[in-house]
Amino acid sequence: MKTLTNTSVPNHKVTIVDVANEAGVSFATVSRVLNNSAHVKPETRARVLSAMERLGFVANRQARSLAGGKTNCIGLLVPDLGTGYIGEIIRGIDAELTLRGIDLILYTTHRTASKEANYVANLATGMVDGLLLVLPRNPTDYIGTLTRRNFPFVLIDHQGTGQDCPAVGATNWQGAYEATEYLIKLGHRRIGFITGSMDLGCAQDRLAGYRAALRTYHIPEDPNLVYEGTFFQPDGYAGASAFLDLPDPPTAIFASNDVMAMGAMDAIRNRGLRIPDDISVLGFDDIPQASLIRPALTTVQQPLEKMGRLAAQMLLDLLENPAQKVERIELPTKLIIRESCQPPRQAD
Amino acid sequence: MKTLTNTSVPNHKVTIVDVANEAGVSFATVSRVLNNSAHVKPETRARVLSAMERLGFVANRQARSLAGGKTNCIGLLVPDLGTGYIGEIIRGIDAELTLRGIDLILYTTHRTASKEANYVANLATGMVDGLLLVLPRNPTDYIGTLTRRNFPFVLIDHQGTGQDCPAVGATNWQGAYEATEYLIKLGHRRIGFITGSMDLGCAQDRLAGYRAALRTYHIPEDPNLVYEGTFFQPDGYAGASAFLDLPDPPTAIFASNDVMAMGAMDAIRNRGLRIPDDISVLGFDDIPQASLIRPALTTVQQPLEKMGRLAAQMLLDLLENPAQKVERIELPTKLIIRESCQPPRQAD
DNA sequence: ATTTTCTGTGAAAGCGCTTACAAAAACATT
DNA sequence: AATGTTTTTGTAAGCGCTTTCACAGAAAAT
16 A cells, blocks of 8 residues: 555655656665665666656655755855846856756845844755855854864855955956056056945955055045945945045056946046046956947956856855865956056146 | 753754743743744733844744744745846835835856756755746746645746746837837838747747837848847847848847847947937847947836735735736836837838 | 585664653643 | 633644665676
């Protein structure tokens, strides 16, 4: 009675027992086929496979995870999805995961730190096998927990302050340095800088890169020319407005991300000034719309898609071999010169 | 031996058995507390709760789903994440789901129809309790299966061709009609239209709305003024280029989405023409960057975030009460007038 | 031909939880 | 006080699968 075939009942879920009966083997063998385990005669395997086909069998994930101890899901924690920045990263992650048949559970924290820690705590308890954390807000809160529990995770776009954990990021310092240098070589001496959220490592690095370039070219740093933003568009607007209110406004503005650069452009135009004729604007990220706007935005490209892909690979490797040594990868950024920068109006 | 407490072993997962021992009740009672079932003495409940707290117990989702028959996850199938269009929808979905403690499993099909059908088949087998399908490509492939299996799902932004299934969309026809009417009232007589993927209901509706408006105002339709695109930026570029090559080019271009409108803008500017002075451009969607570009894009706003929220609500209702009657909701669109349109240069 | 080594398969014990069903305890009713 | 109800709690049977162990049978070695 227990191992009754249910092929006749249309709405019944097909289980390995059904398949086993259909194929005339024990359900253990079916499980072996399912797991590509060795020690199954090719002939038997074929028989089981065909039975599965005939019955339309699909393995139950919940049961597999429960029994097997892993979920084949990995969790992805992102701040939001608005800007395309994250979209690019996800595209990379997704490509890698799809390849290996692993599912993605998405969590958006909407930049709420408390939510972030909460999610992490929950996820690390059986929901997923590993965690990908994009632009983590204050990861110190839970990285300890994660490490202690030996829970695999990879940070994306977070050059932590000394924490020794797997991460992939971009050369933020370098990128900002080169971009600033480009502006300087164009002839700019007064370059306004709009920072990102300074609690994020990447924002700090970009600011540091900007400062370093200034120093290299012996340009004194004017505190009025650094505006602290939070990576959102309005910050760009506000920052640029503040700069333009200065008695001696900058001839170029370098925003720590593209979205803020766009905000800055807005502010500039609202004053009746033209880009790049009156003032140059430079961004960071190279999100898809950077090339879509006019003037097309000169910006520092981060290999977002690649970062996602790499992070996924690292995590998957970590899952397979937890003893793996910790890696921190920095992908190179690249200055993409488009139309939003030119030499200052009246060179000094 | 079997019911040995494991509090001493640090790395052991805490199960309901552990909690039961700690609280001095049977594990069934713990389960009841977990499920907020009635018939648990408040005092006992408190004791169990405190034991959970003490032990740091977190229920295992896999086990709960396996035993309980539901996953508390819903699946979201989207074509991609690049444009912000989807991002807005997800924001709405996410808001609703977070509220009810349900998780989101994300699948991006990257506009591959085969992948879509594949995912749907897989997901509908225990992975998730319900499915949210954004902008489904050719849903006829699997809507039948889904319906037959009684698997709950809601379509987003797909006004199917007669299929009777739950869906939330926007008034695409109406939106396109009003936008075209606006252009006509501005004085335009030759209005180029760039369609979306014509296998999508929304694209068809928008085209129909455009045509209807033309008819209303007795403007003969010129086949040269309709360019078939696929909702991607390059289509906008190509479409606008084709229009501008015409001996008698249009004075306004209406693209079926914002991204294509941006492509069109690009093409127009590459010809040395100015927007809106030489030619007006109008989009559809009102994605976040529509207001960020210059000139700011006049477009038809879809309540994307709200659509997501509503779809999630519908699905959740459906889960609770499968007998629910099928609803198809159309949210109103709204013309957002910004800077990209003005009366044609020389009125006829 | 006999023993040894594999290989292929089956039986059975869980994975951590839900949920009838049953038993016990508490309360109300005559 | 005895009985009937209603709560509250415990017992046990799965949910569908993985995996260890054991045991056949076949191949290899003696």
